[in-house]
Amino acid sequence: MTDQTPTVPAEQPEGQPQDGGQPQSSAKEKYYVRFTLAQRYLHVVLFSSFLGLAATGLPMRFSDNPAARFFAREVGGFGAILFFHKFCAVVLTLAFLYHLKDLATRALVHREKGIFWGPTSMVPNWKDVQDVIGHLRWFVGLGPKPQFERYAYWEKFDYWAVFWGMIVIGFSGYAMWFAPFFARFLPGWALNAVLVIHGEEALLAILFIFSIHFVNTHLRPDSFPMDMVIFTGKETDEEFRKKRTLEYQRLAAQGKLEARIGDKPVYWWENFARVIGFTAILIGLLLLVLTLIGYFGTA
Amino acid sequence: MAGPLSALLGVACVAAKRCVLNRYRFVSGSPAFSFGRGRLIAALAPVLLLGFCSMLRAQTDCLSCHADKTMQDAAGHSVGVDADTFHASIHGSLGCTDCHTSIKQYPHPDHAAAVKCVACHADQATGLAGSVHAAVSAQPCTSCHGDAHTIFPKTDARSAVYPLNIPRTCGTCHSDPALAKKYGLQNVYSVYMDSIHGYAVSKEGLLVAANCMSCHGSHNILSHKDPLSPTYKTNIPNTCGACHGGVMAEYSAGVHGKAVAGGNLNAPVCSDCHTAHAILQPTLADFRMQSTPICGSCHKGRFATYQDTFHSQLGLLGGYVETARCWDCHGAHNILPASDPNSPVNPANLIKTCGRCHADANASFVKYQPHANPRDRKLNPPLYFTRFFMNLLLWSVLGFFSLHTLLWFIRAKREQGNAGPAEEEKHD
Numbered sequence: 040m041t042d043q044t045p046t047v048p049a050e051q052p053e054g055q056p057q058d059g060g061q062p063q064s065s066a067k068e069k070y071y072v073r074f075t076l077a078q079r080y081l082h083v084v085l086f087s088s089f090l091g092l093a094a095t096g097l098p099m100r101f102s103d104n105p106a107a108r109f110f111a112r113e114v115g116g117f118g119a120i121l122f123f124h125k126f127c128a129v130v131l132t133l134a135f136l137y138h139l140k141d142l143a144t145r146a147l148v149h150r151e152k153g154i155f156w157g158p159t160s161m162v163p164n165w166k167d168v169q170d171v172i173g174h175l176r177w178f179v180g181l182g183p184k185p186q187f188e189r190y191a192y193w194e195k196f197d198y199w200a201v202f203w204g205m206i207v208i209g210f211s212g213y214a215m216w217f218a219p220f221f222a223r224f225l226p227g228w229a230l231n232a233v234l235v236i237h238g239e240e241a242l243l244a245i246l247f248i249f250s251i252h253f254v255n256t257h258l259r260p261d262s263f264p265m266d267m268v269i270f271t272g273k274e275t276d277e278e279f280r281k282k283r284t285l286e287y288q289r290l291a292a293q294g295k296l297e298a299r300i301g302d303k304p305v306y307w308w309e310n311f312a313r314v315i316g317f318t319a320i321l322i323g324l325l326l327l328v329l330t331l332i333g334y335f336g337t338a
Numbered sequence: 339m340a341g342p343l344s345a346l347l348g349v350a351c352v353a354a355k356r357c358v359l360n361r362y363r364f365v366s367g368s369p370a371f372s373f374g375r376g377r378l379i380a381a382l383a384p385v386l387l388l389g390f391c392s393m394l395r396a397q398t399d400c401l402s403c404h405a406d407k408t409m410q411d412a413a414g415h416s417v418g419v420d421a422d423t424f425h426a427s428i429h430g431s432l433g434c435t436d437c438h439t440s441i442k443q444y445p446h447p448d449h450a451a452a453v454k455c456v457a458c459h460a461d462q463a464t465g466l467a468g469s470v471h472a473a474v475s476a477q478p479c480t481s482c483h484g485d486a487h488t489i490f491p492k493t494d495a496r497s498a499v500y501p502l503n504i505p506r507t508c509g510t511c512h513s514d515p516a517l518a519k520k521y522g523l524q525n526v527y528s529v530y531m532d533s534i535h536g537y538a539v540s541k542e543g544l545l546v547a548a549n550c551m552s553c554h555g556s557h558n559i560l561s562h563k564d565p566l567s568p569t570y571k572t573n574i575p576n577t578c579g580a581c582h583g584g585v586m587a588e589y590s591a592g593v594h595g596k597a598v599a600g601g602n603l604n605a606p607v608c609s610d611c612h613t614a615h616a617i618l619q620p621t622l623a624d625f626r627m628q629s630t631p632i633c634g635s636c637h638k639g640r641f642a643t644y645q646d647t648f649h650s651q652l653g654l655l656g657g658y659v660e661t662a663r664c665w666d667c668h669g670a671h672n673i674l675p676a677s678d679p680n681s682p683v684n685p686a687n688l689i690k691t692c693g694r695c696h697a698d699a700n701a702s703f704v705k706y707q708p709h710a711n712p713r714d715r716k717l718n719p720p721l722y723f724t725r726f727f728m729n730l731l732l733w734s735v736l737g738f739f740s741l742h743t744l745l746w747f748i749r750a751k752r753e754q755g756n757a758g759p760a761e762e763e764k765h766d
Contacts, residue, residue: 068636093556103645117655178745193742216649218706219698227705234648235712239728243735251739255700259743262415 069276072267072301077141082269085201086319093125093326095120100238101333128212135205158188158289161199167192172336186284193255204244211237236251242330248328253320270303270312282322397523399444400434424487425468437486453486455479465558474521482507502539504549505531526615533617546581553577553614569614572598582608588671595671604636611670620670626659632666643709660695667691667708 074082098107098120111120145151153159169185170192176182190198211233216220218230257265261282268274280287290296401421403409424430440451456463459479466478483489483498490497498507505527511517513527530536530550538547539747553569560567568577575595579586589595589608597605611632612618618625629655634641644650644664653661665673667683674681678726682691688704696703709720712725 076627098655099651102651107656110654118654120655121652157533175742175745178742180749216385219696219700219703222703222706225702227702227711228718228720230703230706231647231710231712231718231721235721235725237734238466239725243732246732246736248741251743254747259747260754282760325377
């Protein structure tokens with residue numbers, strides 16, 4: 040309820056954080072840091088290059104579609120499309136390598152065990168399995184709503200889907216880009232297979248991100264219309280308690296909650312992020328529609 | 339006219355007539371007297387003059403009235419003749435009554451008989467009578483050659499059938515949508531004019547470029563369904579080959595040429611790939627874009643599998659016409675079966691063929707299948723299972739999460755609704 044809570048004074052007696060005209064209220068609202076600046080930038084680079092890849096990849100996948108041809112013609116033909124596709128691919132690859140380097144540094148240099156196991160890890164554990172079942176039961180009214188730690192199971196799935204997707208799509212993409220080189224190690228049929236793999240995995244990524252991820256993270260009623268935490272890095276006390284109850288309770292019990300308190304997001308930054316975020320979502324939804332038209336129009 | 343005497347008489351006739359006409363027109367210093375032959379004829383003239391006196395007199399007499407270009411008969415038809423143009427024309431040496439045979443005296447009869455070109459041009463008339471134009475026009479000759487008094491040799495730029503003028507001459511009827519509709523014809527004139535042949539004729543002024551007549555003939559134009567027509571399917575290679583000899587030799591050696599020569603009318607001839615009238619420069623993007631489906635119209639299976647490949651996906655987008663089309667790999671005119679050692683798609687030649695675009699092509703690289711079919715388990719098992727696995731992954735992930743997210747959305751909405759805007763947080 041990032042956007043709706045401030046408009047409900049009865050429920051938020053201590054303040055209206057986004058109303059710049061009442062400074063005494065915003066001072067009382069607590070904000071907790073969830074993502075570092077580097078992580079937020081990584082997300083921006085990730086979705087920008089992904090949108091670029093999707094926008095240029097889809098016309099190639101559905102090249103007999105009139106919209107694809109129109110787009111290709113307007114941007115300067117296929118040559119321009121492929122150039123931009125490769126450019127975005129390189130950007131995304133660099134972002135991926137940066138992330139791997141970051142993981143390696145945290146694991147090997149800082150000896151941060153929490154990234155591999157425990158409540159703050161992205162690695163799935165038994166609780167995630169229970170959460171999937173529990174959540175599904177709650178959907179249909181068969182049980183209580185599960186409480187989540189720092190990363191819920193669908194967030195972990197998002198992460199690993201992208202992780203796996205980047206390896207698969209990236210590898211198959213580079214295999215096509217440098218086909219004669221890759222042909223030295225790969226059997227002949229693999230050169231045919233990489234196109235199938237690239238296209239299908241990319242289709243999965245596009246359909247998943249632009250429908251499931253959008254709804255799970257941004258468009259579901261709890262976060263509608265956008266979860267700003269990935270842009271501002273901070274969430275309100277109430278959001279934190281409600282969405283990641285177990286993490287909140289764990290930190291509170293350990294007395295580490297105060298260490299996570301951050302400043303209220305800057306007003307212009309939040310609005311700027313909102314413009315960027317909504318633009319990305321709208322482009323994504325447009326691409327989703329075009330993808331469905333392309334897929335079911337030709338299948 | 340036969341025999342040297344007749345020829346001599348003819349020449350004398352022309353010269354003598356010029357002499358007379360020049361006098362008639364009060365032009366002095368006529369060129370007829372300025373060269374040797376003229377002098378010879380002048381010497382002979384007194385002998386011959388008597389025999390042709392009546393004809394010359396007749397022409398002069400006719401023109402004394404009909405030189406008035408605005409002259410009309412009772413029905414309103416123009417009966418005026420431009421004397422200068424007529425005398426310069428190919429028929430300028432003839433007397434009026436040679437063609438207008440029914441007019442023998444003045445005043446003329448009420449109804450003059452139609453002039454019959456066939457009296458002299460019997461071969462052309464025979465050809466025309468058997469042609470597609472036989473019944474089309476009441477005035478078949480003048481429809482193309484223009485007014486009989488202004489006809490010039492076909493090598494003369496003023497002629498309606500001069501090579502550079504032919505498209506326009508044919509186009510007077512063949513660009514008329516009403517006529518095209520009446521006779522069920524395609525409107526090919528504008529298409530031809532935009533073609534490489536039309537461009538060569540109309541813009542470059544190339545006399546050797548193909549005009550309508552080059553392919554269709556002139557008087558004896560036959561339907562392309564007639565086996566004798568130069569545009570009949572099996573005759574097309576020879577028709578085009580009249581100019582494109584080198585290509586015809588290549589074509590005749592290829593599978594298509596041999597099939598057509600062997601009586602297979604399904605095999606393509608020149609016009610099947612290049613089209614008949616809209617012929618484009620093959621290196622142009624438009625041609626590269628349009629021709630792959632043309633091959634595909636016969637080679638349906640191969641076309642379908644080609645469309646699954648990166649080559650086709652790129653190629654269809656346009657702006658990037660360099661991607662491999664059928665003939666980039668298979669050759670264009672001299673297509674040979676892959677088993678032929680000279681075929682560019684023979685396994686031994688693949689590195690060279692693929693290497694034309696892919697500079698680093700190697701033995702493993704050319705094992706890529708440009709016509710692989712991921713839907714065919716028997717033909718391409720690894721590819722089939724790759725696609726199968728990817729699709730399974732795609733639909734299971736999407737299927738699970740679609741249901742998951744939909745249920746979540748509904749539940750969350752309901753939760754929100756039950757709680758009410760003000761109560762929501764307190765109940766949580």
